[in-house]
Amino acid sequence: MSFFNKMKGGGQSPPAVGLSEILWSWIGAFCGILPVAWLNYNLFNDTDLVFVIGSFGASAVLIYGAIKSPLAQPRNLMGGHIISAIIGVAVFKMFGTHLWLASPLAVATAIAAMHATKTLHPPGGATALIAVIGSQKIHALGFYYAFIPVGVSAFIMLAVALSVNNLCKTRKYPEFWF
Template identity: 65%
Template sequence: MGMYTIVVPRPITSKWQILWSWIGAFIGIALVSLLTRFALEGTSLTLIIGSFGASAVLIYGAEDSPLAQPRNLMGGHILSAIVGVTAFQILPDQLWLAAPLAVATAIAVMQFTGTVHPPGGATALIAVIGGENIHQLGYIYALFPVATGAFLMLLIALVVNKVAPGRTYPKK
């Protein structure tokens, strides 16, 4: 006998919710980008990393998800950054090994601490493959850009998701 799976289509997100997601993502990423552009111009520092794009999807577009909650956003990024820096420092000349060590260990640490935030895996990976500017930061990477940028995005998520009708963020 064959096994059949019934696929139930998800309801389409309303145009208003899509607009609120867009507004939140635009303002959140713009804030981090503007601070990088104007406050850090002339330095080798940045407040923006690639994994923040994925965080924006969660905290502005899937704010109901347990993975999008503030504890997960902040804890997942910060712990993963520490793990990634540690992996690079242990194996600085073996990026092929430091990269999977960083991501796999970040997943385990996030699971152990109840802070799973999928973009955290990218944050750990960026600590390994991010280049000399990231490597020179050492553990400061966990505070700046990671914690600072994630916190700024969280502030925007708290405001936008409070103003947007039909949204409750954070979840209790």
Template identity: 55%
Template sequence: MKRKVKRHIFKARRIIYQETLVDFQEHFWTFIGAFLGIAVIGWLNSNLAPIDNLFLIGSFGASSVLIYGIINSPLAQPRNLIGGHVICAFTGVLVHKIVPGDVWFTSALSVALSIVFMQMTKTLHPPGGATALIANIGSEKIQALGFWYVLSPVLSGVLILFFVALLCNNATPHRSYPKNKHWYKVWKRKYLKQKV
């Protein structure tokens, strides 16, 4: 019995270890994607500062880990990336505007509501919680944006990350993003065949 348990533990360790092995090409494209995505947003943030725009927020770093590093995760898919951030940004700003009170209360309420709304809409994206939190604890510049926070920096930044992910994650044949391309097949069948 003891021997059988040891054998199963050995197999489990080996399977888990092999699942974490990633080849050099994966590392390369993950680096390129994350670097380009954050670099474009950072460049916009630093060069468009005179017109008082803000583009770079902390939750984009966490989103980059998902959409460039674990591209097959359900949490990294476009619906989750875009929908999760937008829902959380809107929820965070709404709670900040409507509920007067201490920062600890509005922060906790906005994150908790954001998670529930993401679950209800099937757009769960963990960095979205940080997006809602930033709407409450961010700098005066972020809080002064009000509902514009949803469009810029959140939606504009997420779309930049998404388009960079489309380019970098589909650059090689063994990487494919988004994972489910069913929407493209439906669109192709419906619209492209009508033109022919």
């Protein structure tokens, strides 16, 4: 098959989801981001600690909206974010004066590490990138970034996912732990 023929696709679009699935995804995302945002803006607003980073929005899509995906499972959520955060910080420390190099190096290395550890979680790529291109507040955290905000916030979102996703009779989360 030629290179360009592969781009035609050929599979079928997934079916639409029902209103109940939409509602439970909305409730989960709202309830998952709420405590993380509350901590960020009410408890730690005047400190160097941050709890809200952009990649958590993408995690919310997976763990509340695509709960059966292997990429949305607890191992992937926690491991993908923490591993990627550590890699992002390390790359920034080594190559931070060359953001044009540090940015792709952090993302590519995070993807490779997530594959190697069976923790592939697409928002992890953004977590690694944020460690490189983030604000001075993020850079000041150093390796603490992997634990606060990343580890703590991901854990909070996981706890909410376990609660909200299992309240609905037609949902089951997680599909697997390890």
